[in-house]
Amino acid sequence: MKFYLAPLEGITGHIYRNALEKYFPGTDRYFTPFIAPDQNRILRTKERRDVLPEHNHVPDLVPQILTNDAREFQRTALVLQEMGYQEVNLNLGCPSGTVVSKKRGSGLLAYPDEVDRLLEQIFENVDLKISVKTRIGKDDASKALTLMEIYRRYPLSELIVHPRTQKDFYRGEPDQEAFGEILSLSYPFPVCYNGNLLTVRDYRAFCERFPKVTSVMLGRGVIANPGLIRYLKTGEAIQKESLHLFHDEVLEGYRNVFGEDKNALFRMKEMWIYMIHLFSDHEKHMKKIRKAQNLLEYRCAVDALFREQELLTEGPRRWNLPQR
Ligand SMILES: Cc1cc2nc3c(=O)[nH]c(=O)nc-3n(C[C@H](O)[C@H](O)[C@H](O)COP(=O)(O)O)c2cc1C
Structure with missing residues (x-):
């Protein structure tokens, strides 16, 4: 395939x-x-x-x-x-x-x-x-x-x-x-x-x-x-460490391209609409990520998610995707 x-x-x-x-x-x-x-x-x-x-x-x-x-x-x-x-x-x-x-x-x-x-x-x-x-x-x-x-x-x-x-x-x-x-x-x-x-x-x-x-x-x-x-x-499962590095690389890439954080954070939040479903018990974390107004708040919210939740390797059985 x-x-x-x-x-x-x-x-x-x-x-x-x-x-x-x-x-x-x-x-x-x-x-x-x-x-x-x-x-x-x-x-x-x-x-x-x-x-x-x-x-x-x-x-x-x-x-x-x-x-x-x-x-x-x-x-x-x-x-x-x-x-x-x-x-x-x-x-x-x-x-x-x-x-x-x-x-x-x-x-x-x-x-x-x-x-x-x-x-x-x-x-x-x-x-x-x-x-x-x-x-x-x-x-x-x-x-x-x-x-x-x-x-x-x-x-x-x-x-x-x-x-x-x-x-x-x-x-x-x-x-x-x-x-x-x-x-x-x-x-x-x-x-x-x-x-x-x-x-x-x-x-x-x-x-x-x-x-x-x-x-x-x-x-x-x-x-x-x-x-x-x-x-x-x-069959190789995703690990938190590599996901975190991947995340940081995407974030830095956007910060470089846009030259300021607001647009970069907007893009990252779009990605999180989907990627949040890979984490266990994620609702309160998603709220914090969505509400983050600057890079510091955003990083705190993401670090807490990585620290406190586990990855669902095979993905959730079914999730509610945005219907747009
Ligand atoms: C936010 C968003 C942007 C998209 N942009 C494009 C695009 O530029 N070109 C395209 O052919 N399809 C676009 N699509 C459709 C996707 O390529 C794909 O066909 C769709 O998401 C269904 O596949 P999936 O269920 O695997 O996500 C977009 C879909 C979404 C949700």
């Missing part, structure tokens, strides 16, 4: 990816959060910083592009190619309202003909490997197989399927039954699964149900337990 780290805007930037690779190696492929070009600009400063090869110390990084415009895709891909990238990923999954209202991300899935046209133009003009990350529809999954029929006519390097619709956002369970139907078609490229493989149990159940799948993309499960992929691959 190949394991990919899902792109999570605001969390899995280069600071996070580098620290993950350093302390918990095992991820086969990393994806950048989406780069969203527009008519005026290909890469924003923060997008360029994130994707520059000299800022990335991971074995295999695939930049992701969010657009419905073949020319914008082509221009962005060219810049990335000049940086040395050999593959890019097209985002047809983002459910956010502002993205969808511009018919981007999962917003385009309501118009299969336009998806077809976009892919046709992209494959005519871009000389790079291209993978697609897709949901299974916009309002419902009735066009899922139509979309898959379209995808399989193109020489994608891989199709990553998150079996939810735009309307689902991240709520409820992904539709694994629909994923099974999707897999019953044949594809000239590998089909990777993504969605709610949050714990060791989830992963094992998935493998039993879909023994032929050869790649999975994990997001929130890894943010919650940065040792998850290594554990699934080698």
Whole structure:
């Protein structure tokens, strides 16, 4: 099985990816959060910083592009190619309202003909490997197989399927039954699964149900337990010491990049929304972390958590993830 780290805007930037690779190696492929070009600009400063090869110390990084415009895709891909990238990923999954209202991300899935046209133009003009990350529809999954029929006519390097619709956002369970139907078609490229493989149990159940799948993309499960992929691959459990070092490296990385603590703490708190679930009896600690106003308060809260609580190596059986 190949394991990919899902792109999570605001969390899995280069600071996070580098620290993950350093302390918990095992991820086969990393994806950048989406780069969203527009008519005026290909890469924003923060997008360029994130994707520059000299800022990335991971074995295999695939930049992701969010657009419905073949020319914008082509221009962005060219810049990335000049940086040395050999593959890019097209985002047809983002459910956010502002993205969808511009018919981007999962917003385009309501118009299969336009998806077809976009892919046709992209494959005519871009000389790079291209993978697609897709949901299974916009309002419902009735066009899922139509979309898959379209995808399989193109020489994608891989199709990553998150079996939810735009309307689902991240709520409820992904539709694994629909994923099974999707897999019953044949594809000239590998089909990777993504969605709610949050714990060791989830992963094992998935493998039993879909023994032929050869790649999975994990997001929130890894943010919650940065040792998850290594554990699934080698059985080596996460230790407090390495988690603490990983945490400190991410914190210092953010402090350097942002040049002040407020933004760094904001980013760290986003990470804790997930990672707190790796600790036993964590409610009061999470409150303190959330309330911390400065670096000193933040460090005190985190140190107390590490000192007083234990890690749940296999992850909690189930946790309440933020439903956004
Ligand atoms: C905060 C957040 C940011 C995300 N940003 C992106 C993104 O930039 N590009 C993308 O394709 N998906 C993005 N996603 C979706 C994830 O890549 C992934 O598909 C989703 O979290 C489901 O996988 P999981 O259940 O393993 O977390 C984001 C999800 C979250 C929660």
